[in-house]
Amino acid sequence: MTTHDLEYDNPNAIEAHNMSVYYGSFRAVKDVSLAIEKNRITALIGPSGCGKSTVLRSFNRMNDLVPSARVEGQVLFHGENIYAPGVDPVNVRRRIGMVFQKPNPFPKSIYENVIYGPRINGWKLSRREMDELVERSLRGAALWDEVKDKLNQNGLSLSGGQQQRLCIARALAVEPEVILMDEPCSALDPISTLKIEELMFELRQHYTIIIVTHNMQQASRASDYTAFFLMDSDRTGQLVEYGSTSQIFQNPKDERTEQYISGQFG
């Protein structure tokens, strides 16, 4: 069987095999193995410091930006280990996009924010193609109707929720396959949060979404799969339980999962 055939049958977008992450000599995450299904929303939950953000950042090699960080084990994307020698993290990040906790639009116009990714990736686009790409991305992030008349305004002039959707549009513009979201609603009001959650369901048709969240209600209503992380006595994060969201929330197998989702700690 060639890689291509494997690819065709593989229902998973990303697979982690025995992944451990170190910061210097500190082991932040230990032996995480999980498979992220394509076109589904997977939530990573757990108390603060349990390593869920670290796991998320390992999926597009954002941890490479921390000088002391090191990853062991494998993270497979299209059947290939993204940590194999010779893999360029720049290319990985283009295909696995990311949205951050705090909205972080560039202090440029809305248009320039969206076109930034295609531009730095050297896509040769005509003016019309760029306009179309910007519109498509902003529509994809459910922001087009609100900003179509002010594309030249600074991205920072938008409200917090709009800024976060601009960041999603910016991520969509480089046409990634997976979108990682690191607590994307934690800085937003409830109405903006709801809009982002609705948007995630829309995006699921075309993208695989992995979201880190502190908010258990959010995980239970807005995800298909849930992974529960917890740190042990060495403060090392571990994957405790992983399954469909309904199973995790209604019928957890692990005692600690049940305690956490019923609000007994965390």
Add this chain to the structure above:
Amino acid sequence: MSAQEQISVTSRTSEQARGQDVARLKWRHFKGRILSALGWFSILFGLGMLVVLIFDVINRATGIFSGGTNWLTWDFFNNFDSRFANRAGAKAAIVGTLYTISLTILFSFPLGVAAAIYLEEYARDNWFSRIVEINISNLAAVPSIIYGLLGLQVFARWLFLGRSILTGALTLALLVMPIIIVASRESIRAVPSSLRQASYALGATRWQTVWNVVLPQSIGGILTGSILAVSRAIGETAPLITIGALTFVPFLPRNILDIFTVLPIQIFNWTSRPQDDFRSLAAAGILVLLAILLTINALAIYLRNRYQKRY
């Protein structure tokens, strides 16, 4: 906290405690007013001195208030130095200053900013980069005459550049580079890391992130710091005298390897002559030096505003 204080803290609602609060609030406001008065006085003092100084210099140079001779004439710009005050001008010094400062900017700005970018965005945090860091901060505080000695030995003698404009500009570039590096690093460090991460997450390389995100965000601060550094270089006399810049130059430099003089040296030279008229010439020279300085600062402010408007 003592027991008594505990009680006074927990019984805030009593009449007496409220009275204490009001009295204390008055005292707190009073302290605020003292500080603002102190600030006003500081500004007044500084500005007052400056105004007096400038008025005196303007008066000496042009005689505009006391009705004396005007020395800031066309001849002043068009004549070379002379041992007769009424024939002396600052042509060579003005041209020398413009030459020297242009070359200094040309050498120090790109190198300084590049070094700052390397140290902030590329260098790993190891013993080597830490030593470099400490030394750059120290170099910014080294007296300028030391740079003059360095320039004399390295540029004038070893590199056979002599007492030329090039030697002067290279020496001044060394002098201001640490200041440019320190200011640029501060400015680069102030760029939020969330913006860098946003750029990397879209598939940008390190250089693309620096060029498209970090530099546009920090260029205002980099320009301001660099201009302050260059302003310092314009007024420098000691290192240029050390490398052997002349005080009496009755011709224009033909190229950058020619001998030269600059305005501060010319001013210094005139003030040390016995005749009073030369002191008025020196005042005229000071005004020209100030004008050049203000022009460069204005240019910096213009550039900064222009770059910031892009967003």
